[in-house]
Amino acid sequence: MGTAGLEFGMKRTAVIFEKPFTVSVIEEPLPEADAGQVLVQNRMSAISPGTELLIYRGLVPDGWPVDSTISSLSGAFGYPLRYGYTAVGQVVVAGPDVDPNWTGRWVFSFQPHQSHYLASPSTLMPLPADLNPENALFVPAMETAVNFMMDGQPMIGERVLVLGQGIVGLLTTALLSRFPLSELVTFDRYAFRRQRSLEVGAHKALDPFIQGNIGDPKHILDVEALQGEADLVYELSGDPATLNQAVSFCGFGARIIVGSWYGTRRAALDLGRAFHRNRIRLISSQVSTIAPEMSGRWSKERRLAVVWDMIRNIRPDKLITHRFPVEQAQQAYDLLDRQPESAVQVVLTYGNSPM
Numbered sequence: 001m002g003t004a005g006l007e008f009g010m011k012r013t014a015v016i017f018e019k020p021f022t023v024s025v026i027e028e029p030l031p032e033a034d035a036g037q038v039l040v041q042n043r044m045s046a047i048s049p050g051t052e053l054l055i056y057r058g059l060v061p062d063g064w065p066v067d068s069t070i071s072s073l074s075g076a077f078g079y080p081l082r083y084g085y086t087a088v089g090q091v092v093v094a095g096p097d098v099d100p101n102w103t104g105r106w107v108f109s110f111q112p113h114q115s116h117y118l119a120s121p122s123t124l125m126p127l128p129a130d131l132n133p134e135n136a137l138f139v140p141a142m143e144t145a146v147n148f149m150m151d152g153q154p155m156i157g158e159r160v161l162v163l164g165q166g167i168v169g170l171l172t173t174a175l176l177s178r179f180p181l182s183e184l185v186t187f188d189r190y191a192f193r194r195q196r197s198l199e200v201g202a203h204k205a206l207d208p209f210i211q212g213n214i215g216d217p218k219h220i221l222d223v224e225a226l227q228g229e230a231d232l233v234y235e236l237s238g239d240p241a242t243l244n245q246a247v248s249f250c251g252f253g254a255r256i257i258v259g260s261w262y263g264t265r266r267a268a269l270d271l272g273r274a275f276h277r278n279r280i281r282l283i284s285s286q287v288s289t290i291a292p293e294m295s296g297r298w299s300k301e302r303r304l305a306v307v308w309d310m311i312r313n314i315r316p317d318k319l320i321t322h323r324f325p326v327e328q329a330q331q332a333y334d335l336l337d338r339q340p341e342s343a344v345q346v347v348l349t350y351g352n353s354p355m
Helices: 051-056 133-152 167-176 191-199 217-226 242-249 300-314 326-338
Strands: 011-019 022-029 038-046 087-094 106-109 116-119 159-163 183-187 204-206 230-235 250-258 281-284 320-325 345-349
Touching (some): 011 326, 022 326, 038 133, 051 326, 106 133, 133 167, 133 230, 133 345, 159 167, 159 242, 167 191, 167 300, 204 217, 242 250, 326 345
Parallel strands (some): 159 183, 183 204, 230 250, 320 345
Antiparallel strands (some): 038 087, 038 116, 038 345, 087 106
C-alpha cells in the first residue's frame, strides 16, 4: 500500500502504560504499510480487568514475555508498555493486493489500545452480521471461559463453585449454567457482581467474607455446608489467597481450575491437610494453548467457532458497565483500580480519533 490510499503524516492515538498507576494517551505517526495490509480504524476496545490491572499496579514480572502467540503483543513486560488485546473497528483502506471487499467491514483483532492499526487480513476476524459490534469485545474473555469448560469438563449432577465474578467469572458462570449441574454457586465480595451472577444463571451467589454477614446466619450456613462438597472449583478471583479457600471446598478427588494469573504475587498454599489426603487436582488453565489431551481433536479455530456461538447465545454486551473516550484512559483504569465494586466491563471508545 505504501502511499497508495494513505497520506503522509497520518496519525493515531495510542494508550501507553508509563509506570505503575500512570497511563498516557499519545498522538503518533502511523507506520508505513505494505500492499498486502489494510488500515483499520478502531471504534472501541475493552480493558481486561485481570491482566491489565496487574500491569497498571506494577505486578507483572519484568522481562517476562507479553504473549508469544499474538504478533501485536510481542516483546517483554516493562515500562513504557503498549497493551490490550480486544479491538473492534472498521477497515477504512485496503491495500492494492487486498480484496477491496474488505473495505467497510467490521472486524475484531488482538490489538493494543489505539485508534488505528495496520494488519494483514489473515489476522482479522470479520464480525457476524447478526451481532451488535460491542458483543465482539468479549471474544478473548469468552474464549477463556470456553477453555475453562474444556479443562474443567463439568459433568451432569456435579456441584460446581466459581470464585470471582469479574467479567471472565461471569462468562464462566453463564456457560456453566447451560450444563445440568446439581448446584452452581458463585462467590464475590461485591454485591453488584453477585447480582449479575444470579442474572447469568448462578443458583446462589455468596460473599466469601462471611464475617461481613453476621446478620445473615443462613448465608454462613450456606458457606459451611459447601466445605468439602464441591466436585469442581474455578479460582478466578485474581487473589492468590483464594486458592486455600478453593481447596477447603473440595471433596475427595475434586479438581480446581486455576484461571487467575497472579503476576508477581505468591500463593501461600496449605497442602498438608485436605489437599494431600483428598487427592485434589490443581489444574492450570490458560487460553493461549489447548490442553495436550484435547489437541488431537481441537484447534484454536474450532474453539473460536464455539466462542462466536456462545457470544450469540449470551449477548454479553449487557455486562458493559462503563464507556470512556480513549482520552480519559487514566480515569478508566483508576475506576477499575479504586472502585471495582461498581465496574464489570470497561470500554474505551475512539469516536473522535485523528485521521
